[in-house]
Amino acid sequence: MTELARAAAADPAAATSPEPVPTTPDGVPRGQPVLDRLVALLDLERIEENIFRGVSPAESPVRVFGGQVAGQALVAAGRTVPEDRHVHSLHAYFIRPGDPRVPIVYEVDRIRDGRSFTTRRVVAIQHGKAIFSLSASFQLREHGLDHADAMPEVPDPESLPSFADRVSEYGARLGDMAKLPRPIDLRYVTEPAFLSRESGPRDARHQVWMRADGSLPDNDLLHVCVLAYASDMTLLDAVLVRHGVYWGLDRVIGASLDHAMWFHRPFRADEWVLYDCASPSASGGRGLATGRFFDRDGTLIATVVQEGLLRIAS
Template identity: 65%
Template sequence: MVEFGDDSSLTGQDAVDGLVRLLDLEQIEQDVFRGDIIRSRRMRTFGGQVAGQALVAAGRTVPAERHVHSLHSYFVRPGDSTTPIVYEVDRVRDGRSFSTRRVVAVQHGETIFSLSASFQLAQEGIEHQSSMPDVPDPETLAPLAERYATTDAAAEFYRAMPKPIDLRYVDPPTWEQAELGPRPALTRVWLRADGVLPDDPLLHDCVLTFASDMTLLDSVLARHGIAPGVHEVAMASLDHAVWFERPFRADEWLLYSTKSPSASGGRGLATGRFFGRDGTQVASVVQEGMIRVRR
């Protein structure tokens, strides 16, 4: 069992090493892998963990020269944070340029998560991207631990975030803004692995996938002036998609800019873009989450 998260004081390189171990799945049969879990007081498994591990499982069945360019996933059932997860990979197709894989994550004999991922040989083509927002440098912003250190239970939800990721809010976190009411449906954070990662590109893709689930729905909450710990709100990821657009390192600063175009029916939609410090757009994300508020 990997011991980092809300029940552990591990930070920095020790926590990052724990994340690397978490993403190093055990192969128990042809195309079948077992993933460890994060020890947590919360019974529900962190969604980014399951998505990251599923991508590892898929990547282990693809030639090393083919890199993931997209994943699409559904969270089917809450994961049990006390039980390892089994990942079963279906080798859907290997073409001349692309490989497609399907993965199901299983606990207690039931599917809790499904993922489809596509891998591609490196190729040349046309290029364009969005402009990176103009934001302060990450070194000028307070680490997350400093932001919630002086707050009360309003920040408890965020204290439970996995510690391997150094997270720095450009815009005030939801719990700091909740009393001020609704604000633009926008959240921007700098993030990186809080230590040095090995050079394996698949590992960096999986760490970004892991981190991409951490603040995405904040933009939905901001639009309504809602924050866990301040309001009675139940949240869960429903589906999650990532497009990997350009090379990057997950242990170097990435700006994660997210916004919410819509919320309805007890669900909120959020989109996100990752940028390197040089302004290069490296990944795009879309997620729909369940958001139920008890007024």
């Protein structure tokens, strides 16, 4: 039994899928069963000491979701690190589009095991070629200087409409994206990018509450990997709202190019976190976005930076 499977077994509420499967008003699966599938997706098969294998969900789009490969690569790295060391940063490059029809092999290079820090490098491989690379650093918990930015003033997540409510009028136009099962509950604070295109360009700022749509086992690495998965979902929307365009509704061609995260403080990914995103620049067919995660109490828990390919088709 793998590490995450053991954690799920220790928490039956997180490992059992209730029947019938809950759905949105449009019939899209949601809730604990969908979240359980994400947990299973992150529970990689160990092939060798430093080699792991992961798969993609059956309903994947034409290429593997970037948050999935980032989360799986981080799981692979974490499986080679002592449990008392916690990931504090990751730096990743998306090299080639992932093929959701075939497994992904993750090769871990044990770069360094120091007294306080452990460093790992992971390469994700399909069809004999690298599609993704990640470097991650793990650290023993320590005490030291402590300060953080304050969380912006925003409405409570319970006062905001669900993603299903927001997307209902756009479901047909958004196509398959609106029909994919979502393990992450999203509540938009600012107007969603797919609605902003109607009202025109606005400041390059995007805010959304999010949490795992169900209960997760008490496994620190799993919570970090779920947050890494979720961090790729809406970050580049901060670039799109500045120009009043959106994936699938306009001639925008895009993909994540690189992704970096710093984890500042402990958190749970199945509790509400605010994702406060902004874009300082877009140029040369690329857009840069930064994000800050705050927990419900207003504590800064993580920082994200990503650059994405953003082309307007002729």
